[in-house]
Amino acid sequence: MTRWTKDPVLTVEHLTMRFGGLVAVNDLTFQAGRGDITALIGPNGAGKTTVFNCITGFYKPTEGRLTARHADGRTYLLERMPDHAISGEAKVARTFQNIRLFGGMTLLENLMVAQHGPLMRASLFGIGGLFGIGSYRRAERAAIDKARYWLDRVGLLARADDPAADLPYGAQRRLEIARAMCTGPELLCLDEPAAGLNPRESAELNELLLYIRREQATSLLLIEHDMSVVMEISDHVVVLDYGVKISDGEPEAVRNDPKVIAAYLGVDDDEVEAVEHEVEEVEREVAR
Amino acid sequence: MAARTEHSVAASFKDAAIAAVIALALFGPLVGLRTEVTTGGLFLSQRWGDVAIAVAVVFVGRLLLNVFVFKTDRPATNLFSGMKLSAGALARIGPVFGPLMLGLALTLPFILLYGAPSQSRYYIDLGILVLTYVMLGWGLNIVVGMAGLLDLGYVAFYAVGAYSYALLAINFGWSFWLCLPLAGVLAGLWGITLGFPVLRLRGDYLAIVTLAFGEIIRIVLLNWYEFTGGPNGLNNIPRPSFFGLEFDRSPEGFAATFGLEFAAIHRIIFLYYLILALALLTAFVTVRVRRLPVGRAWEALREDEIACRSLGINTTTTKLTAFAMGAMFGGFAGSFFATRQGFISPESFTFIESAVILAIVVLGGLGSQIGVVIAAIVLIGGFEIFRDFAEYRMLVFGLAMVLIMVWRPRGLISTRKPTIALGKAKAIGGELVGEGRG
Structure with missing residues (x-):
């Protein structure tokens, strides 16, 4: 009985995804432990991003069950939920392989959009906010504080009022992670976070991810190509090849x-x- | 660089000669030879004089272009490029321009009344028309400018508002102030009804379906004779009252109550302030909603829909709220239109109306409130000024659109102001802001 089977934040059981005749993921079963950094690795075309898209609701799996379990014991069956509820209710956030920021909006606005759900409820779905009720103003201040905290954390506080599209590549990656963290996730899924980063940026990223694991109640699941990143920071590695799991265990064992x-x-x-x-x-x- | 100049002059002549030869080859058969039907068959008439003129025009034109633009170190077109207004300049006049326009709008009827009494009625009527389009532009701006959903059938909601008011007022005798919100709500409901099946479509497909919806509404209005009066339209739509006081000669009327001499202009001025108030309400709500989570979600949707879904935003309901809200303001404007005209028919709600409203939004700059005002004044005012040249005004209109789109491809005011800032809010250049693909 390993650590991740005892208290999994995410359980993937018999996940299969077919596109027509192509089997992208075939009968995949694994767990991601709470408080762990779990890495999903594999050669190009192994089906890693497909797994991510299934977990975050962008694809509906052909077969299988995906269960997210919160620290308080509540469970969510992700394959039955629409994509926005997976982020909003099941608290599974994600980033994208090709960064998807709101380029024409400022950094602060990006992080405010990420707190849409709680702000929407505080503004009574817009109606209370229109009349400027006190509870909404308090919620907005709290949201700004949270955004400020994360901007500071990723070292972009000085650029809070700049448009996101103006940021250099590495900073955009960090901002996307900060934005995902603003949704208050139990599990954060990162799709190739180190892709295109230089060694210094890559080291900064590792530090950020380790910080999230250490200080936040967020577990991490990441897809990565760069083996050095994987081996350095992850606690648990799952290896995919042609949509099939070929190895699962501690980084040393997998290596x-x-x-x-x-x-x-x-x-x-x-x-x-x-x-x-x-x-x-x-x-x-x-x-x- | 005398040698170079000589060389370039020679080259210019050579180039112009080639162009003239091509022109001769084209115009020779096209212009030079003309078949005419005469008794006894076809007759070939020759017009070599016209061909010579055409070729000469091409030669001289090409030569001038060569000498002054194409083959010189200092093209004459550089003189024009300096005329480009920078985005910064527009942004700087923005804060002054808004209040100035508002002040002018508030005092306009009185300025006209004392400044040009004989023309005042015409100009106040024009003001009402422009303000109607400003309101429609602001309403559509929510859908197209903020949420990035291309809606080519906006006039449908305008029609729903107008007919709702007319039918409620005629059949039940309800007052304008009761019918106005009802018309808005009904238009909003139609927005949601249309939105549900349509919003899974994106970009061009969405545009086509909204276009079809606009036409469906018009054709239903045209053919449902028992309900809408069909092509005859609806007549005798009740006029609005000043909080219960009618604009008439009776002792209980508006003029008698305020001790004024009765004049028809009172109602016109009232209508002017009514549409001004409605338009300002639209602007106020839009500006406020933009700073709320729902408004930010609209703009985020325009930037990147997939990212929105990953952040827990329900894109369907978010799009629906944008659609319903835009439709509601369209409905308000429609009921104002009905009460102002006193008569409506499907003629007033053709596709060209949607196109004009969309043109106002696009020319003004997607998402810009003040840009819509400028575009509405230029377009609607321009239509009126060129009324005497009715045959040419579509030509001028089209040319102006092309020029503005070349000069400022993202509309007159393309910068976006952030909804929230830690420090000082800086305008974001239009080239960074997404246009939305439905």
Whole structure:
């Protein structure tokens, strides 16, 4: 019994996604533990983003069950919920592989839009807000404070009133994470957060993700290509290849899994044993 | 650089000669030879003089363009490019311009009454017309400018408002002040009814379906004879009263109560202030809603719909609120139109109305309140000024549209003002702001 099976924030059971004849994800089962950074890795076209789109409701899975469990024990069946409810009620937030900010809106506005649900309720669905009731003004102030906190956290407070499209690439990535965090998520899904970042930005990102895990009640699930990022910060790694899970465990265990090495280096099935042997030799050398 | 100049002059002549040869090849058969039907068959008439003129025009024109624009280091067109108004300049006059326009709008009837008594009725009527379009523009701006949903059938809601008011007032005898909100609510409900099936469509498809909806409403009004009067329209629509006081000669009328001499202009002035108040209500609500979460969600929707969904925003209801709100203000404007005219028929609600309202919004700048005012004054006022040249005014109108779109592709006022700021709010350049694809 591993840590993530004891208290999972997300349970994926028998997830299958077919597009016509193409099976993008085939009978995938895994758990993401509460308070963990779980990484979903795999070669190009392995079906990682499809899994994300199923979890966050952008696709309806062909088969399978996706359960989000909050710290207070409430559970949500994600495959039955519309996409906006997955973020609003089940508290599963996400970012996108190709950054999707509101470019013509300021950084602060971006983070205010992320707090739409609570603000909407406080403004009595716009009607109370139109007349400027006190509860809405208080909620708005609280929302601004939260936005300010996250802008400060990602180092963009000085640019709060600039349009988001004016930011450099790395800052846009951080802003997107801050925006997702403003929804107050239990689980934050990051689709290739380190893609296109230089080593310094990448290190800053790692720090931000570790901070979120440490200080916030948010668990992380991330897709990543860059193995160094994965190995450095994640607690649990799930490896996909051709839509099938080929490995699942602690980063160390996964790193040495011959199937993973085969998938990444492209080895035939009958050569796996030889690769396994090679890996052992390399390890012995490293140990020496 | 004498050599270069000589060279370029020679090249200019050569280029112009080539253009003249092409012109000759084209105009020779097209203009030079003309078949005429005469008794006994076709007769070929020759017009080489006209061809010579056409070719000469092409040659000289091309030569002038070459010498002054294409083949010179200092093109004459540079003189015009300096005339471009920068976005900053427009943004700077913005804060002064708004209150100035408001002051002018508030005092206009009295300025006209004392300044040009003989013409005042015509100009106040024109003012009412412009303000109606300003209100419609502001209403449509919610849908097109803020939420980014291209609606080509906005006139449908205008029609629903007008007919709602007319039918309620004629059949039940209800007062204008009761019918006005009802007409707005009914138009809003139609907005939602239309929105439900349509809002899953995006971009061009949405535009086509809204266009069709506008036509459906008009054709229903035209053919449902028993209910709407069909092409005869509805007559004798009750005029609005000044909080119960009618504008007539009776002792209980408006003029008698206030001890004024009866004059027809009183009602016109009242109507002017009525539409001004309605338009200002539209602007006030729009500006306020923009700062509320629902308004921010509209703008976010225009920027990126998928990101909205990932942030827990229900895009369907958000779009519906935008549609319903725009439709409601269209309905208000419609009931004002009905009470002002006293007569409505489906003729007043053709597609061209939708097109003019959309043109006002696009020319003014998507999402800009003051831009809509300027565009409405220019377009509607321009229509009136060129009334004597009715044949050419569509030509001028089209040309003006093309020029403005070349000069300022995002509309007259394309900058966007943030709804909230930690420090000082800075206007956002139009090139960064999304246009929305439904």
